[in-house]
Structures are given as C-alpha cells and as structure tokens.
Amino acid sequence: MNNFTYSIPTKIHFGKGQISHLSELSESGNKVLLCYGGGSIKKAGIYDEAVKILKEEDMEIFELSGIAPNPKIESVREGVKLCKENSIDMVLAIGGGSVIDCAKVVAAGACYDGDPWDLVITPRWIKKALPIYSVLTLSATGSEMDKFAVISDMSKNEKWGTASDHMKPKMSILDPEYTYSVSKKQTAAGTADIISHICENYFTNVKNADVQARFAEGLLKNCFKYGPVALEEPDNYDARANLMWTASMAINGMIQYGAEVAWCVHPMEHELSAFYDITHGEGLAILTPHWMEFALNDDTAYKFADYARNVWDVVNDDDMAAAKEGIAYTREYFKKMGLPQTLTDVGIDKEYFDIMAQKAADGCKGSFVPLSKEDIVSIYEAAL
Amino acid sequence: MNNFTYSIPTKIHFGKGQISHLSELSESGNKVLLCYGGGSIKKAGIYDEAVKILKEEDMEIFELSGIAPNPKIESVREGVKLCKENSIDMVLAIGGGSVIDCAKVVAAGACYDGDPWDLVITPRWIKKALPIYSVLTLSATGSEMDKFAVISDMSKNEKWGTASDHMKPKMSILDPEYTYSVSKKQTAAGTADIISHICENYFTNVKNADVQARFAEGLLKNCFKYGPVALEEPDNYDARANLMWTASMAINGMIQYGAEVAWCVHPMEHELSAFYDITHGEGLAILTPHWMEFALNDDTAYKFADYARNVWDVVNDDDMAAAKEGIAYTREYFKKMGLPQTLTDVGIDKEYFDIMAQKAADGCKGSFVPLSKEDIVSIYEAAL
Structure with missing residues (x-):
C-alpha cells in the first residue's frame, strides 16, 4: 500500500x-x-x-x-x-x-x-x-x-x-x-460509468492495497447485481439506492487512496465524446471489454483472475482462463444492459483515430498497462 | 437501505x-x-x-x-x-x-x-x-x-x-x-476488537444495504488474512497497513450508515472489563463465537450464511450448514491468534453474571437478535 x-x-x-x-x-x-x-x-x-x-x-x-x-x-x-x-x-x-x-x-x-x-x-x-x-x-x-x-x-x-x-x-x-425517472438508456450508461470508475482504480500495479481492492470488488458486485434490476423496475428503491451510493464511493477517493494509478479507458473515451459528443457511459461500455482484452497478458492475468473470482464468483484455478471468463461476463453484462457494442453503433468511424489516440496516449501515462498511440488505435479498431 | x-x-x-x-x-x-x-x-x-x-x-x-x-x-x-x-x-x-x-x-x-x-x-x-x-x-x-x-x-x-x-x-x-513493536498479545486483541466492530455493524436487520455489507465483508477478509501475518512477522508493512486502515474503516460510520443496529457483544464485554479490567479485545474474542451460536436460528441463518460464503469462501448451499461452518472458522481463527477461549482463562467466574448481564441487556436494546438478561447469562455461562 x-x-x-x-x-x-x-x-x-x-x-x-x-x-x-x-x-x-x-x-x-x-x-x-x-x-x-x-x-x-x-x-x-x-x-x-x-x-x-x-x-x-x-x-x-x-x-x-x-x-x-x-x-x-x-x-x-x-x-x-x-x-x-x-x-x-x-x-x-x-x-x-x-x-x-x-x-x-x-x-x-x-x-x-x-x-x-x-x-x-x-x-x-x-x-x-x-x-x-x-x-x-x-x-x-x-x-x-x-x-x-x-x-x-x-x-x-x-x-x-x-x-x-x-x-x-x-x-x-x-x-x-x-432517479426513478431516469431513462433505461441513461441508467445503463450511468452504470457503465460507475463500473469504469471502479475498474480504473482497481486495475493498479500497487500490491497489497487490500482494503481498497475488496471495497472495489464489492462496489462492482453492486453494479452487476442492481444495474439490471433498475432497468427492469425503475422504481425499485434498493436498486436505485445501492447504485447511487456505489457511484459516490467509486470515485470519492476511497478505493483510490494508497493504490493510485493513471486512468486509461476514460482518456480514450473522452476523445470519442470530444469529437462526436456521444454519451460518455456508452463510450466506456464499448471500450472497456476491448481494453481488458488488450491489457490481459501473463503479467496481468493474476489481477484479472482476482476480478473474475471475487466479483463474478468464477471458479477456475488457472489465472488466464479465469481472467477470460471474467472479461466474457463483463461483455455479456454490457450487452444485457442494452448498451451499444461497437463504435459503429454510435456513428464513429476511423477518420479521427490517429489524432484521438495521440491525445488519449498523452492523457494516460502511468496506467496499469502502458498504452502507446498505436496500442490505442488498435483498441479503437477492435471496437469498430 | x-x-x-x-x-x-x-x-x-x-x-x-x-x-x-x-x-x-x-x-x-x-x-x-x-x-x-x-x-x-x-x-x-x-x-x-x-x-x-x-x-x-x-x-x-x-x-x-x-x-x-x-x-x-x-x-x-x-x-x-x-x-x-x-x-x-x-x-x-x-x-x-x-x-x-x-x-x-x-x-x-x-x-x-x-x-x-x-x-x-x-x-x-x-x-x-x-x-x-x-x-x-x-x-x-x-x-x-x-x-x-x-x-x-x-x-x-x-x-x-x-x-x-x-x-x-x-x-x-x-x-x-x-505498530511494528505492538506485542503479539496486543496485536491479537486489537484484531479481535476490529473484527467485533465489523460484526456489530454487519449483523443488522436492515435489508439490501449492500454497499455497507460488501465493504464489511472485505474488511473482515483483511482481518482474517493479515492478523496471523502480523503475529508471525511483526514488521510486515502491508499486514500492519491493512490492519490499520481496516480498523479505521470498521467504525468510522462507513459500514454502519444506512444499516444501523444496536451493538450487543460490546455491551456484554464492557461489563467484563468494567468488573475485571481485562483486555477488551480478549473479552470480545471469548464472547463472539458464543454470541454467534446463540444468535443463529432459522430466521438469521441467511445472514450467517452470507458471512460464511462471502468472508470464508464456504461452499454450501444449505444456509444453516454454511452458517455453522462460518462460525467454526471464526472460533478456530481466534484460537490460532493465541487469544483466550474462555472466561475462566481470564480469571472470570460466575460471581457477577447477574448484575453484568442486567447492565449489558440495558445497553443492547434493538440488537440483531433481541437479548434478555437471561440470554446474556446463558452466553456468559457458555463462555465459562
């Protein structure tokens, strides 16, 4: 820590x-x-x-x-x-x-x-x-x-x-x-934003910041549990309450203090909404699974495996296999929430990839997995 | 919530x-x-x-x-x-x-x-x-x-x-x-105190306060993981750091807000240390498993099962059976930490049970499971 x-x-x-x-x-x-x-x-x-x-x-x-x-x-x-x-x-x-x-x-x-x-x-x-x-x-x-x-x-x-x-x-x-009157689209996008805040803090290279990691996993569980409930029953008090309090806890410092890392999916998404004015949470939902796939390697598998086991209750002793299961669940979740799956879905094509990627790369130095301009272009391309 | x-x-x-x-x-x-x-x-x-x-x-x-x-x-x-x-x-x-x-x-x-x-x-x-x-x-x-x-x-x-x-x-x-120089005895007693603070808040009748419950489970995991490490390696920084931050989070309101319940093991222990000036954390370690056994019934099994599954990774679909496993692990943990197991171990006999139980009963009205003076005497007796 x-x-x-x-x-x-x-x-x-x-x-x-x-x-x-x-x-x-x-x-x-x-x-x-x-x-x-x-x-x-x-x-x-x-x-x-x-x-x-x-x-x-x-x-x-x-x-x-x-x-x-x-x-x-x-x-x-x-x-x-x-x-x-x-x-x-x-x-x-x-x-x-x-x-x-x-x-x-x-x-x-x-x-x-x-x-x-x-x-x-x-x-x-x-x-x-x-x-x-x-x-x-x-x-x-x-x-x-x-x-x-x-x-x-x-x-x-x-x-x-x-x-x-x-x-x-x-x-x-x-x-x-x-928040009962928040539309399905905005509820889903808001939940994607919360999830991204938590992940940006959770995927850190700082070891043994366990208070922070366990809190983050708990908050992620709440999003995955209550997001679909809020879509189905917009006036379910406990679903709205848990999402609301989770949103505040995700970014007030609680899960970040002592485990600081530069964010990366947010900088990549900020370029999308700066150029195309899309809904921020939708951009995050599109990019997050692709970033996870890009960031998963032999050195990071342990962390994605923690995520899979502690958040998604994946039972698999092999880190890489567990990690892949966790990422698959994440992708499935965003789909279930009715969120767009590709950049094409929100009207974004390759035109500005180079300039957006350069600006994003400048903004995410020191992130969990280093990202060059070329890396970010490849994530954007995978998300097309 | x-x-x-x-x-x-x-x-x-x-x-x-x-x-x-x-x-x-x-x-x-x-x-x-x-x-x-x-x-x-x-x-x-x-x-x-x-x-x-x-x-x-x-x-x-x-x-x-x-x-x-x-x-x-x-x-x-x-x-x-x-x-x-x-x-x-x-x-x-x-x-x-x-x-x-x-x-x-x-x-x-x-x-x-x-x-x-x-x-x-x-x-x-x-x-x-x-x-x-x-x-x-x-x-x-x-x-x-x-x-x-x-x-x-x-x-x-x-x-x-x-x-x-x-x-x-x-x-x-x-x-x-x-805290490197804190003795084994005080480290163990301190950790028992932290665990008790978390349990006092966690075992609540308020439903669906999930942010709070997941945070509490994470904090308990830290105690069970790092308590023994701190005993074995008093200068293990991450063990001491996680215990320290967990202690603060256990009682600053974070896991209590929105899920309030009257505490009960603390009031029972306060009488022991008021009458015998024993180490507070040792009194808590003695009483906690006995309180758990007393409080476990058909209505509360679901909560003890949550505890067992989410904190101790117990895999058992039957709530009552899972709950019992969780309580057994708790008792075993206190033993492993070298904490006293009985009131007799710390020089307490039956002499003041009646008066202590009456005062404790006055102090824990509205707790997770209601406790009469007689109930508390029976918990003290079980702990002899």
Whole structure:
C-alpha cells in the first residue's frame, strides 16, 4: 500500500425526503446560484421544492439553466459572469454529473480573475471556490462527492478533466427516488460509468492495497447485481439506492487512496465524446471489454483472475482462463444492459483515430498497462 | 437501505514518515496538550520526533501522561484541569485507542462547566470540544477516525461509551511502522476488537444495504488474512497497513450508515472489563463465537450464511450448514491468534453474571437478535 492523505469532507444526506436539508445552505450566505440542465427537474417537482425551501430561508436565487451533457465552457463562463455581477455566495447544482461539474468550475471561476478555461487546463490555478452544494438526480459520475469536473470546448474538440480539493461539495443530497425517472438508456450508461470508475482504480500495479481492492470488488458486485434490476423496475428503491451510493464511493477517493494509478479507458473515451459528443457511459461500455482484452497478458492475468473470482464468483484455478471468463461476463453484462457494442453503433468511424489516440496516449501515462498511440488505435479498431 | 447522514471530516495522513504533518497543528493555535500512556512512545522515538516538530512550530506543550488501558475518569479530570488552567488550544493524543478516547473527553470536558463524567453518561451534553489530533500506535478501536470514546470509573465498576460529532479528530496520523513493536498479545486483541466492530455493524436487520455489507465483508477478509501475518512477522508493512486502515474503516460510520443496529457483544464485554479490567479485545474474542451460536436460528441463518460464503469462501448451499461452518472458522481463527477461549482463562467466574448481564441487556436494546438478561447469562455461562 502506498502513502496517502484521506480527505472526504463532503456531508451527504442520503435517502427519502432529504431535500429538506437544503435549509443548511443559509450557513454559507444568502445569494445562491441555482444551476440545472433542461426542464426535467421542473417536471419532477424538485425545482419547486428546492425553491420553496430556499425562499423559506430568505435566500435570493439566481439561475444558470440549460447546462448540457458533456458541459460546455460557454455555460461555465455564463455562470461565472452571474456570480461576479451579483456577488453570489454559493452555488447549488441540481442534476446529474454534468450540471454538478459545470457548477464546480463556475464556483472556482468566480474566485479567479482570468477565463475559467484556464482552470480546466491548469487545475493547480484553482486556489479557492465558492461553497458548492448539490442535489443529485442521476447516479453516474460521482461528482457529488469528489473533486473532479470535466468540461468541453467543442470549438476545439477538447474535453478535459480538472480537479481541486476546493471543488469538493460542502454538502450533497442523494435521494434515490429522484432517479426513478431516469431513462433505461441513461441508467445503463450511468452504470457503465460507475463500473469504469471502479475498474480504473482497481486495475493498479500497487500490491497489497487490500482494503481498497475488496471495497472495489464489492462496489462492482453492486453494479452487476442492481444495474439490471433498475432497468427492469425503475422504481425499485434498493436498486436505485445501492447504485447511487456505489457511484459516490467509486470515485470519492476511497478505493483510490494508497493504490493510485493513471486512468486509461476514460482518456480514450473522452476523445470519442470530444469529437462526436456521444454519451460518455456508452463510450466506456464499448471500450472497456476491448481494453481488458488488450491489457490481459501473463503479467496481468493474476489481477484479472482476482476480478473474475471475487466479483463474478468464477471458479477456475488457472489465472488466464479465469481472467477470460471474467472479461466474457463483463461483455455479456454490457450487452444485457442494452448498451451499444461497437463504435459503429454510435456513428464513429476511423477518420479521427490517429489524432484521438495521440491525445488519449498523452492523457494516460502511468496506467496499469502502458498504452502507446498505436496500442490505442488498435483498441479503437477492435471496437469498430 | 435506511436514510443516513454521512460525515467523516477527519483528515488522515497514512503511511511511512507522515508524522511530519504534525506541523499542521499550528492551524489550531499554539498551546497543545500532549496525551500519552506509559513510556512506549518515548522508547520508540515517537515522543521525541513529535516534540521536535511541535517546537519547530513554536508551540507550547503541556503533558497528560500515564493514561491507562480502559482509560479512567481520573485521567480525564486531570486533563480537563490542565486545559482550563492553561487555556489550551488543542489536544494531541499519541497512542492507541485508550489514549485517544481519553483525549477526546478531555477536549470535550475543557469546553464544559461540570464534571466530565456527565459527558460520558449524557453524550448530548457535549456541545463543543477543542480540536483533537492523534498519532496512532495501535490498530484496534478506530478512535482515530470516529466519534466514540469509552471511559471507566472503576470506583463504580462502570464503563460507558460516549459519542459526539464534536469529538471526531480533525486530523490523524497513521504510520503502520509505529505498530511494528505492538506485542503479539496486543496485536491479537486489537484484531479481535476490529473484527467485533465489523460484526456489530454487519449483523443488522436492515435489508439490501449492500454497499455497507460488501465493504464489511472485505474488511473482515483483511482481518482474517493479515492478523496471523502480523503475529508471525511483526514488521510486515502491508499486514500492519491493512490492519490499520481496516480498523479505521470498521467504525468510522462507513459500514454502519444506512444499516444501523444496536451493538450487543460490546455491551456484554464492557461489563467484563468494567468488573475485571481485562483486555477488551480478549473479552470480545471469548464472547463472539458464543454470541454467534446463540444468535443463529432459522430466521438469521441467511445472514450467517452470507458471512460464511462471502468472508470464508464456504461452499454450501444449505444456509444453516454454511452458517455453522462460518462460525467454526471464526472460533478456530481466534484460537490460532493465541487469544483466550474462555472466561475462566481470564480469571472470570460466575460471581457477577447477574448484575453484568442486567447492565449489558440495558445497553443492547434493538440488537440483531433481541437479548434478555437471561440470554446474556446463558452466553456468559457458555463462555465459562
């Protein structure tokens, strides 16, 4: 196990009816920037309920709406402008990871003099942020409890992750009922995102970080167990609750501290959505089994065998054979979840493979298995 | 899964050489009460190193030493007096759970007008505490990352746990190397304590809290894997590291939130150490298999079967048979760790069974399987 510093200061109110805790926002001042996407939070009644609670606390509400999936830097700039012009005290994101990611960079940008894109490119320039709160409506990115945000500039085909301890939310509300209305497509894609976060941390070269490895395996089991239940019964509380809490635990540091490794499937996928604006989780579901097949060799078989035995209950004493079974189950699972199986399925062809692979290779130095530009092209090709 | 509020604000610096982070104490002021037990931290050089770092930060150091296992209220009173007389800014505990527990109640008592025993008996009267820091030297109680403290008043044969969010340490330093010198007896007892914390949370009637259950199983696996390694090779870093991090995770709320249940083996053991001042972990190791046998019935077999299959890899489709195998493995494990097997082994006879059982029964209302005074007497008798 490596040295690490653990710090997860976000308070989480988890469960039914926890939105009442929005009253705690008054601790941070009285001017709030409410960030959201389209109209779904209005349709679901969450918007009205939140506004009611905030008004009972005499808070002044400003709004940044229309935040898109793969959130764009233009939304961030708009939010920063609102914060600066109105001396906003805090941001409240109501939505999924895209809305929360956007709100985080708005909160950091509000405390920064230059263009907020600088903070996406150079995370260490984030020295401060307004207090960040969230109400989660989609289980996927884990943004509600972590330090990360991913922002795109489509004019440059660029999509980058940034990170700062200052962007960890102060408090998040996780009510699994808010995810009952999430579509099958988004539920499946969200679960693929969670699985990828866990795998990115789990497949590490750090030996004997067993607390982290056993936790990761437990989280993967939850995804494989409850993903199909949530598709079949969208209002199954325990399925939604377990997926929601698993999503937060997958990326808040818990399974990463002491076992750090560079991520690789995410950088490969970020290029796909930067160039084609596809659903992030779908891109991950397509790439993950191909990455696993590429990464499996005599040196790594032990780790894939652990995965197969501890997550999929594979009984096979031969590491390589067990590993292959585990990968086959993974592929089968994504198929069962109705996720696309190939890049062709989502309208991607070879045109940009070279440039995407080069950028991805730059972004995944130090990953579990080293990946050159050529390696990544071969993974993209296998996924066609 | 039940509703819950997650809040684990303690920052942890984990690993080799992390004591250098003691310089962060200067954020909380410049007068520190250094709390420790006997001379072991001096022999190990930790005392000198800590004092050196604190002096480099120009801090004024006051000392509360001689804190005993099963820490006594007299030590707490002495520490509170020192805090009040010298306007102490913060407390720093260097030691195991007993030292940290004592320091926590000192920190709370320093902000309270009456006798600190009040805060042991009535936790809700803890409204404030001085900032608490710790350097851990024994993996067991998890006090370094939780809100609990257990204090004894031997003049009354009383040992009670108290708890408050205000007593969660601000920062703790966990260097596994500091536990290399822990004796076999204390290593074994500490591991039994960790196992008991996990079991107290794991055996719950709350259904489908799977994140919590899978995490608990992973932590139990670590104890069963690394406990014997730490006994055989006291300076095996990964064994000490996994036990240390497992101890913190066992009781910081992670596996309890959303699956709350009243504890029962701890209340039964607290009476043993309140009356006989035995080593807490040894009392737990004696009682745990007997509690398991008592609690196993047709309604609970499914849960003990989960335990057997997911922790001990028992392959048996019959729940009751699998459960019994799991319990047998548990008993065998404690024996292998060199822990006492019976109450007689630690000098306890029937004399106080009635009064101890009555007090324990009062303390474990709402546990996984209801326990009357008579039930507890029968468990004590089985353990004779």
